[in-house]
Amino acid sequence: MLKLSVLALTVSMSVAAFAAPQKNEPIQPIEPAVVTDAAKVELGKQLFFDPRLSKSGFISCNSCHNLSMGGSDNLPSSIGHNWQEGPINSPTVLNSSLNLAQFWDGRAADLQEQAGGPIANPMEMGFTHDLAVGVLASIPQYVQSFQDVYNTDTITINEVTDAIAEFEKTLVTPNAPFDQWLQGNDDAISADAKAGYKLFKEVGCTACHNGPAVGGNSFQKMGLFEEYVTDNPAEGVAGLTGDDLDRFKFKVPTLRNVELTYPYFHDGAYWNLEEAVDVMARLQLGRKLDEEQISQMTAFLKSLTGEQPSFAVPMLPPSTAATPRPVPFEKLAE
Amino acid sequence: MLKLSVLALTVSMSVAAFAAPQKNEPIQPIEPAVVTDAAKVELGKQLFFDPRLSKSGFISCNSCHNLSMGGSDNLPSSIGHNWQEGPINSPTVLNSSLNLAQFWDGRAADLQEQAGGPIANPMEMGFTHDLAVGVLASIPQYVQSFQDVYNTDTITINEVTDAIAEFEKTLVTPNAPFDQWLQGNDDAISADAKAGYKLFKEVGCTACHNGPAVGGNSFQKMGLFEEYVTDNPAEGVAGLTGDDLDRFKFKVPTLRNVELTYPYFHDGAYWNLEEAVDVMARLQLGRKLDEEQISQMTAFLKSLTGEQPSFAVPMLPPSTAATPRPVPFEKLAE
Numbered sequence: 001m002l003k004l005s006v007l008a009l010t011v012s013m014s015v016a017a018f019a020a021p022q023k024n025e026p027i028q029p030i031e032p033a034v035v036t037d038a039a040k041v042e043l044g045k046q047l048f049f050d051p052r053l054s055k056s057g058f059i060s061c062n063s064c065h066n067l068s069m070g071g072s073d074n075l076p077s078s079i080g081h082n083w084q085e086g087p088i089n090s091p092t093v094l095n096s097s098l099n100l101a102q103f104w105d106g107r108a109a110d111l112q113e114q115a116g117g118p119i120a121n122p123m124e125m126g127f128t129h130d131l132a133v134g135v136l137a138s139i140p141q142y143v144q145s146f147q148d149v150y151n152t153d154t155i156t157i158n159e160v161t162d163a164i165a166e167f168e169k170t171l172v173t174p175n176a177p178f179d180q181w182l183q184g185n186d187d188a189i190s191a192d193a194k195a196g197y198k199l200f201k202e203v204g205c206t207a208c209h210n211g212p213a214v215g216g217n218s219f220q221k222m223g224l225f226e227e228y229v230t231d232n233p234a235e236g237v238a239g240l241t242g243d244d245l246d247r248f249k250f251k252v253p254t255l256r257n258v259e260l261t262y263p264y265f266h267d268g269a270y271w272n273l274e275e276a277v278d279v280m281a282r283l284q285l286g287r288k289l290d291e292e293q294i295s296q297m298t299a300f301l302k303s304l305t306g307e308q309p310s311f312a313v314p315m316l317p318p319s320t321a322a323t324p325r326p327v328p329f330e331k332l333a334e
Numbered sequence: 335m336l337k338l339s340v341l342a343l344t345v346s347m348s349v350a351a352f353a354a355p356q357k358n359e360p361i362q363p364i365e366p367a368v369v370t371d372a373a374k375v376e377l378g379k380q381l382f383f384d385p386r387l388s389k390s391g392f393i394s395c396n397s398c399h400n401l402s403m404g405g406s407d408n409l410p411s412s413i414g415h416n417w418q419e420g421p422i423n424s425p426t427v428l429n430s431s432l433n434l435a436q437f438w439d440g441r442a443a444d445l446q447e448q449a450g451g452p453i454a455n456p457m458e459m460g461f462t463h464d465l466a467v468g469v470l471a472s473i474p475q476y477v478q479s480f481q482d483v484y485n486t487d488t489i490t491i492n493e494v495t496d497a498i499a500e501f502e503k504t505l506v507t508p509n510a511p512f513d514q515w516l517q518g519n520d521d522a523i524s525a526d527a528k529a530g531y532k533l534f535k536e537v538g539c540t541a542c543h544n545g546p547a548v549g550g551n552s553f554q555k556m557g558l559f560e561e562y563v564t565d566n567p568a569e570g571v572a573g574l575t576g577d578d579l580d581r582f583k584f585k586v587p588t589l590r591n592v593e594l595t596y597p598y599f600h601d602g603a604y605w606n607l608e609e610a611v612d613v614m615a616r617l618q619l620g621r622k623l624d625e626e627q628i629s630q631m632t633a634f635l636k637s638l639t640g641e642q643p644s645f646a647v648p649m650l651p652p653s654t655a656a657t658p659r660p661v662p663f664e665k666l667a668e
């Protein structure tokens with residue numbers, strides 16, 4: 001099916017030739033975010049950066065999905081509450097709105113459902129939804145923002161996660177060199193990147209990494225031709241379904257901004273993109289690429305780095321006398 | 335001396351009357367930052383936000399001096415490498431360029447000298463200067479920036495701390511309502527704030543909290559009329575000099591943005607500004623203020639919240655294959 005559609009696209013391309021404003025390819029450009037409710041996005045941005053949604057008062061969404069670093073923490077596994085080691089690599093939040101579901105195993109249907117997870121996860125923010133909502137409800141500027149955006153006097157976790165999700169939807173990265181090339185600017189990417197993209201299609205990477213996010217739209221088994229050897233105990237989708245056929249099925253990660261989201265794979269075991277490309281070709285496609293091919297493919301992957309979301313560091317409204325205090329150290333626990 | 339100068343100012347004020355563009359007071363407005371080397375400031379900003387200056391790859395200057403939260407962490411004592419509890423409350427970096435010296439005990443002469451401390455402090459970023467410099471030297475964009483700004487191919491800790499300090503010098507907060515009032519806009523602050531300011535001068539707070547930073551320009555004993563009771567073992571300046579006369583002498587903190595820099599005092603023991611005002615009046619001046627006075631003084635202190643530094647979240651250049659990897663968990667240590 002993949003081969004067919006590539007063929008069909010090739011034909012239509014040669015017809016359209018230079019007149020076409022946009023190439024027909026298995027990868028489509030990222031569309032810029034359309035903001036319909038700026039106040040909601042602004043509120044979500046504050047919440048994303050607010051460490052008071054954690055028990056310690058120290059960890060925010062941005063701690064593990066650092067928007068200065070491609071929306072990830074660039075660690076093999078995350079540091080959570082009390083310096084606990086997380087179970088799995090932190091995926092980027094960039095373009096996560098394009099995912100068919102959230103988390104490596106897809107256990108959250110959408111961004112709003114996802115956002116409730118980390119706040120109450122004892123390994124991550126270590127808090128509870130009630131306590132987090134209690135903190136927000138004690139801060140008049142937050143109360144006012146929720147009133148303005150949701151027309152309600154009572155904040156619940158639903159508005160909190162909705163606002164965060166709405167902010168996350170703005171975290172798309174359009175206008176990558178590769179997108180400029182897709183849109184007809186032949187000089188936007190190097191000859192190496194072009195050769196790498198050709199190879200990316202030819203060897204079959206696009207079977208799993210396609211669409212605007214170059215991934216994010218299917219679950220696939222990691223290790224089709226060779227087993228993926230790892231210490232990490234994650235089972236993938238099988239952890240949810242209990243079905244042995246789902247063992248080691250993970251959501252195919254987006255390759256958008258993959259230059260920034262090292263280390264790679266669900267266990268964060270590979271730091272270099274070249275290594276990740278080599279692993280993929282061998283394990284998923286039974287192909288051993290040579291050094292030049294790997295280098296070309298890496299050049300292509302780097303052309304997927306788009307415009308990073310740019311906005312002013314958000315200002316957080318101060319706590320009040322009524323705000324429950326953070327509990328950074330256990331000995332201070334109630 | 336204080337009384338004399340206040341008197342002198344009062345006289346000159348009544349002469350200048352409404353013609354004066356700026357009132358003569360023991361507190362002067364904050365001047366906006368003058369940026370002479372924008373590239374250096376930009377580099378310093380990246381370094382301030384870069385967690386790769388820490389052993390774990392997780393903690394940046396901004397972790398403990400969060401510019402979304404008044405340049406502090408709003409915790410009694412900071413969370414450092416491996417979730418270690420810091421020894422003392424984290425002061426704001428806002429307006430810290432106005433301090434006569436850095437740290438509660440003044441042990442660093444200036445911002446550049448200060449900036450070397452946390453990187454190599456095992457309780458804070460847990461790294462070494464050599465390793466931090468090694469990380470930067472492995473990242474071509476950083477190498478280029480240091481080349482552009484310092485005209486050198488060899489990064490040393492001196493350029494790193496110089497750039498950070500240059501960024502910190504831009505973290506001033508001009509145009510607070512109180513400054514607008516000082517500059518002649520009578521409506522910029524409330525009647526309560528005006529009454530609070532009058533009281534602030536009358537009872538003698540300005541003896542220690544004066545100048546543009548409303549503090550930061552002298553070391554003073556904490557607990558003059560009554561002892562300050564605390565579990566915190568910090569000795570203040572005596573920790574440096576060994577002189578018993580210096581026991582419990584701390585740098586007088588700036589009261590600029592004090593609304594944002596809770597909890598208060600070197601041990602972070604007081605969360606509410608009203609309580610801090612009460613403690614100060616009793617311990618430093620032997621005065622018991624009534625509720626209305628405290629409320630007025632707090633209204634004045636809140637009028638010292640200035641324009642917070644506003645800039646886009648900095649983008650950090652990605653690590654390379656040559657970049658030493660972070661060591662977030664000890665079991666991964668070399």
Ligand code: HEC
Pocket residue numbers: 048059060061062063064065078079080081086087088089090091092093096099101102103104105111114115116118119123124125164251
């Ligand atoms: C302590 C680290 C940590 C914190 C804090 C954290 N996350 Fe995550 N995040 C992770 C990890 C690890 C995963 C992957 C978990 C999994 O797939 O099982 C993840 C997954 C996600 C995903 C799914 C991305 C994808 O492609 O599947 C989104 C979206 C996300 N986080 C957003 C958030 C938001 C919003 C917050 C704050 C409310 C937050 N995260 C807080 C570490 C963290």
Ligand code: HEC
Pocket residue numbers: 200203204205206207208209219220221222224250251252253254255258261263264265266267273276277280281284285297
């Ligand atoms: C059969 C499906 C499939 C094919 C074909 C495939 N991939 Fe993947 N890719 C995945 C899955 C699943 C993962 C996540 C695996 C994991 O983390 O354990 C992944 C992960 C990656 C990653 C790491 C992304 C990250 O952020 O961690 C890169 C890079 C990558 N693939 C590139 C490629 C390249 C290049 C090819 C072709 C040579 C390719 N993939 C072929 C399914 C596939």
Ligand code: HEC
Pocket residue numbers: 382393394395396397398399412413414415420421422423424425426427430433435436437438439445448449450452453457458459498585
């Ligand atoms: C783990 C928490 C933590 C980190 C990380 C941290 N600081 Fe600090 N900072 C503190 C604490 C606590 C103090 C007060 C220490 C003292 O006075 O003994 C302080 C003091 C300061 C001061 C002095 C302010 C004053 O008024 O005296 C400045 C300036 C400063 N830090 C800047 C930085 C910079 C720049 C970095 C990064 C290179 C940094 N800090 C990293 C916690 C931290």
Ligand code: HEC
Pocket residue numbers: 534537538539540541542543553554555556558584585586587588589592595597598599600601607610611614615618619631
């Ligand atoms: C004799 C000197 C002196 C006088 C007078 C004085 N202060 Fe202070 N002030 C200090 C010192 C020193 C500290 C830091 C003490 C510590 O942290 O242990 C401080 C701290 C504070 C703080 C907490 C700031 C922070 O960020 O932690 C506030 C608020 C404050 N003073 C307000 C006042 C008010 C209001 C008055 C008058 C009622 C006053 N001060 C009078 C020396 C003084």
Ligand SMILES: [Ca+2]
Pocket residue numbers: 072089090091261262263264265268
């Ligand atoms: Ca990763």
Ligand SMILES: [Ca+2]
Pocket residue numbers: 444446447
């Ligand atoms: Ca100097």
Ligand SMILES: [Ca+2]
Pocket residue numbers: 406423424425595596597598599602
């Ligand atoms: Ca404080």
Ligand SMILES: [Mg+2]
Pocket residue numbers: 110112
């Ligand atoms: Mg929904």
